[in-house]
């Protein structure tokens with residue numbers, strides 16, 4: 001919130017509070033993903049840099065992809081005009097958000113499309129063939145990392161959350177995984193990004209054990 005709004009809230013609470021109530025109530029039938037996407041557009045239109053930065057991050061956090069945010073701005077070009085869109089893209093580029101990297105844009109959408117269209121159970125491997133620690137297995141055109149601690153398993157997608165490269169098996173070093181592309185490091189006990197990254201973890205994959213086989217849902 002801006003200092004000016006803070007000030008008005010302090011000295012003219014009765015007048016300003018209904019405004020915030022209106023903002024909250026006005027979008028109550030929208031899910032958060034849509035609401036924050038629209039908020040980004042309003043910030044582009046008003047050309048408020050701090051607001052745009054704040055709502056961009058929130059829109060991404062609520063599940064919007066960079067492609068969806070760019071599309072939303074372009075669809076609104078009749079209202080925004082090209083110059084405001086260029087202004088916004090300049091700010092986005094300065095923020096160096098990995099989601100907007102040109103190399104990653106199409107890939108993320110393709111990966112999402114594969115994941116949403118073809119999710120199903122895959123018979124991965126016999127339990128007795130999974131060693132303690134971390135291993136990589138392939139199934140069809142996909143792959144995953146399986147961490148084993150006795151009878152406990154955890155499965156991660158092999159696609160790097162940074163720029164969607166497919167991380168190979170020789171990137172495993174004990175319980176650490178280092179993506180060879182830009183050297184983000186992940187803890188294979190929980191998927192967390194522990195070095196060089198921006199906190200984005202590996203994607204967990206649901207699994208089940210049936211008849212001594214590990215199945216993954218992907």
Ligand code: FES
Nearest residue numbers: 160162163179182
């Ligand atoms: S693609 Fe950049 S660290 Fe993996």
